[in-house]
Amino acid sequence: MRWDITRWNRARVVELAVALAGLAAAVALNTWMGMFADAEGRRASPSPDLLLAHLPRVDMRFFFVWGFAGFLLFAIVVGLVREGRRLAHILWLYTLLIALRSVFIILTPMRSPVGAMWVGGDPLFNAVGRYLTFHNDLFFSSHTACPYLGYLAYRDRWAQKVFLGLSILLAATVLLIRLHYSIDVFSAYFITYALYRFERRKLRAPYRRLRMRLLGFLLA
Secondary structure, eight states: OHHHHHHHHHHHHHHHHHHHHHHHHHHHHHHHHHHHHHHHHTTSOOOOOHHHHHSOOOOOHHIIIIIHHHHHHHHHHHHHHHOGGGHHHHHHHHHHHHHHHHHHHHHSOOOOOTTOOOOTTOHHHHHTGGGTOOSSOOSSOHHHHHHHHHHHHOOOHHHHHHHHHHHHHHHHHHHHTTSSOHHHHHHHHHHHHHHHHHIIIIIHHHHHHHHHHHHHHHTO
C-alpha cells in the first residue's frame, strides 16, 4: 500500500508538471503573438465603438493591475486547497483559453481605442505585467475571460461567485480605461463558454486517454 501511495503522489506531481509546462508554452505563444499584434496595430487606426462613445472615462488602472493579480492569487490558492485532484485539468483549460486567444489577437490587429489609459508606472506592472500585456492585443479580453473561466471550472459555489464578480469588475475596468473595445469584452464571455463546452464534449475524453498514456510512460 505504501508503494501505491508513493506512486499516486508521484503521478500527481508529474501530471501537474506537464500541465504547467503546457500553460507556460501557451503564455509564451500569447506573448509572441501579442508582440506581433502590437506592431501591426501601430499602423492601424482606432475603430469606432458605440458603447465607449457613451461611457465615461474613469481611471481604474489600479484594478487593471492589482485586480488581475488578485484573481491569479485567488485562483492559485483555491486551486491548491480545494481543487487538488482537478488542478491539472484546470491548468489544461487555461492552456486552451490562452492558446486560442493567441490565434485571435493576430486575426484582429487594431489600435487601442481613443483615450486609452496606459498602465505603465505601476510597480507590479513594470516588474511583471509589461512582459505579458501590450497596447494592441485586443481580441478578446483576457482580463474578462480568465476569471470567467474560473467561474466555469471551479466547483465551490462561493469561489464561483468570487470569480464571476472579478470578471465583471475587470470587464468594467478595461472598458472604462479604454484598453479594450466593447466587442473584446462581451465576446470574451461567449468564446470562453463555448471553449469550455467544446472541451467538455469533444476534448475531455481524448485528454484523459492521453493523460493516462503519458503518465504510464513517465512512471514506467
